[in-house]
Amino acid sequence: MAKVLKLPYLPELAGTLLLPLVIVLLCLPLRDWISPTDVAMLQLLWVAWQAQHYGWRWASGTTLVSVLLLNWCFVPPYYTFDVHDASFFISFVVMVLLGLLISLLSDHLKQQVKRLRYAMSQTRGMYMLAKGLGQRPDWQQQCNYTAKLLSRRLGCAVQVIQGEQPPQSTNAVLAVGTPARAWIVVPDACLTSHPTLLHTAQSLLAQSYARLELSEKAQQDRVTAQLEQQKAMLLRSLSHDLRTPLATIMGASSMLADPELPLSTEQRQQQAQNIYQQSQILNQHFEKVLELSKAQLTTHQIQHSAFSSDDLVAGALARRGEQAAELSANLQCSPSAPLTGDLELLEIALANLLENALRHGTAPFELTMGQHASGYFIKLTNGIKSAVPAARDKGHGLGLNICQVVAALHQGKFDLRIDEAAEKVTAAMEWPL
Structure with missing residues (x-):
């Protein structure tokens, strides 16, 4: 198969040499009816088109060729370059100057349009990048989106590599952030031709990372504030719930230890029984304090895992061994469902919910x-056992504090609603996916 010979600048050469000749040949039969000025106007029209599409250099060459052809075919004596009328020299000079002026102005306008299109393209790229980064809350997604957008806008392969150390590459490498959190790897040619877009992408990506860091820190501050609030509530609950059994123990033990106070055997047994019962209450309080301390100490160390709701119920009942049988007999559970979270913390929270329901509520206990x-x-x-629950009860406040802390650690919320009209109490814990 024969190879096709491709000549460089073939369209420009044809426009410069052939088209002015075609215009003159088409006008030649009308030489007796039209003036050289009319032909010159047609030639200048073609010069303007040539300047708009191929630049002022080719348009200037077209002007010179057009002047020569006009002199050859339309200025007497015909088919010579002699000019007997000096006025035609002025026409030729004006035509050359007009052609050059049109060429330069058209080329200048073309360059302005080119710069305007480039600026609009860069602005659109910056807008799409800023908008896309704002819609993606994950750092990895933002890096992938930036690489994809820049590759499409620049027409070359662009990579965004995460890490603090610069990658080994023969291309240009732009650091994102100070200190660097990622690196934009781009060919040198693209960096030279599109510096504004690339440096803007570098700045926007760094700002986006800083915004993510601030958001994460704000979230951590909110969790810390919630934990501090829970600690304050814990202190109030401890000072309230521990005083009564401790005062009872101290009073009963002081009576037994007083040698001057005559007590019968039955009275001594009653005081010993009071000490034992109040000691059990204190022990339960301390167990809840330990559970709450464990929940608060697991900040930033939550172990997320997938499990079923049946596993969660079984673990919660196992934590309340003596009460498990009574709870199981009155507990109505929804069908098994998959859950995700810290299984140990959720077991602690559910165990306290069930214990509060058993102590301060009435069956059945509907768990969903x-x-x-x-x-x-x-x-x-x-x-509800009574229309207005007591403000202080055995462990009720500590149990709710534990549930609130566990919900806060899971970025969720805990809510307790008492409907006195329906005589129902609903405790609900929610946390995001």
Whole structure:
């Protein structure tokens, strides 16, 4: 198969040499009816088109060729370059100057349009990058989006590599952030032709990383503030719930230890029984304090795992050994559902919910667990023993504090609602996916 010979600048040469000749040949039969000025106007029209598409250099050459052809075919004596009328020299000079002026102005306008299109393209790229980064909350997604967008806009392979150490590459490497959190690897030619877009991408990506860091720190500060609030509530609960059994123990033991106070055997047994019962209450309080301390000490160390709701119920009942049988007899659980979170902390929270329901509510205990659109939930509903629950009860406050801390550690919330009209209490814990 024969090879096709490709000549460089073939369209420009044809436009410079052939088209002016075609215009003159088309006008030649009308030489007796049109003036050389009319032909010159047609030639200048073609010069303007040539300047717009191929630049002022080719348009200037077209002007010179057009002047020569006009002199050859339309200025007497015909088919010579002699000019007997000096006025035609002025026409030729004006035509050359007009052609050059049109060429320069058209080329200048073309360059302005080119710069404007380049600026609009760069601005659109910056807008799309800023908008896309704002829609992606994950750092990895932001890096991938930046690399994809820059590769498409620049027409070359662009990489965004995470890490503090610069990658080994023969291409240009731009650091993102100070200190560097990522690196933009781009060919040197693209960096030379599109420096504004690349440096803007470098700055926007660094700002996005800083925004993510601030958001994460703000979230950590909110969790810390919630934990501090829980600690304050814990101190109030301890000062309130521990005083009564401790005062009872101290009073009964002081009576038994007083040699001047005559007590019968039955009275001594009664005081010993009071000491034992109040000691059990104190022991339960301290167990809850240990559970709450464990929950608070696991900040930033939550072990997320997948498990079923049946596993969670079984673990929670196992933590309340003596009460497990009574709870199981009155507990109505929803069908098994998959959950995700820290299983140990959620077992502690559910165990306290069940214990509060057993102590301060009435059966049946309706337990519902599962997943909804925004995350996971645990909901326990039971009856009310009295219309107005006591403000202080045995461990009630500490149990709620534990549930609130566990919910806060899971970035969720805990809510306790008392419906006196329906004589129902609903405790609900929610946390995001």
